Amino acid sequence: MPHEAKKARLEDDVLAGDLASIVDSTESRDVEGLAVPLVIRCNEQNATVADTSKWIQDNQSFLERKLSIHGAILFRGFPLKEVAHFDTFVSAFSGWKDLSYEDSLSFAVRVQKSARICTTNEGRTGGLVFHHEQAQSPRFPSKLFFCCEKAAEKGDGGQTGVCRSDQVLHDLRKKYPEFIAKCERVGVKYTIYMSDTNDTSKGVGRSWKSYFSAVSKEDCERRMKELGYTWTWQDDGVLKATTPRLDVVTEAPGTTTKCFFNQLPATTNNAIEFSKVGEQGSGLGEGASGDGKPASAILPTQEGLNKCIAFADGSPMSLDILLDAKDICETHAVNLDWQDGDVALLDNYLVMHARRMWNGGFTPCRSGTLSIRMER
16 A cells, blocks of 8 residues: 655654654654654764664663654664674663574574574565564563665565554454454464474474474473463374463553454464475465465465464354454555665564565565564
8 A cells, every 4th residue: 555754743852862863754654643663764874883872772761662652663774784783783772681583482484693683584475464473372572673684676575564553453343343352351272283394485384393492292292381382292293282361452561552462363374374284395475375376365264264263262263354354454554665774673562563575486585684572
């Protein structure tokens, strides 16, 4: 959808120093008078990574305040050219605890770049539907940093979409009040399927060994028990594991804003890939349906969805409602057209994100890295 340039709402507080300033951008969308994302541009051509780190330290309270209001901040024009620079940028935010990929419960196959930095997803189709990071698990981050090392060529795609989760909840509550009321009252349980080998053809291709940081079935079972999962080992060796009850709607910490905090829309894609666990190379890529349809056009059945998600009381969730929720996310979306060195900081409660497809075969034409932070 086209995006109009919107004015960023400026509160009385201002950034310290002259290194950077808030700017208007075509990559912001007006949400009730707020720019989403808020765009901050570096003003100094000769700024160094050390200058940037000092600027963050001087402005951390301001940036935290803005993040809790806007939900997303895009930093542009800062001197970030490699993973080490991004690592320094992230670590400049004092008091935020890292959630390493090894300890995370992300479905994605990722490559570790440093102790706190990893790639976004090695699978072509990972993250294509709007979602809150790891909200399908009992352990999730509060904040996400994305950095673009190399931007896609113009017209090749590869953007990252963001949308305000509270806006999605508002529309769903208005359209499906009984569904949302049950979500709030009952909660959800997710069922996942994993083999013992990573599969980079899938967006949900992480193995149970990697996902649960286990070297054996016994280790895996011990970890699942700690986290409250129930499980069975299928005859083909695939792990079928079900989460404890998780919230569908939650209040963003430090605010009174309620959000549609879950991975229900994304499960409409995940269910298809989970049905093919153990089949290497069977991810939801272009033409995966066998008739040339793009991944976005391949839909699960209600039966297939029921194997992956249900209300916490065991009753099924409507596929039609979740597909509509997926569309509602898109109506509230704005795309970040990455430039080299961009960093996006997202509040994982207030905004969902989604990776857009890129052109040019399986090798991505955009190189992105991710750092996941827990709350203080």
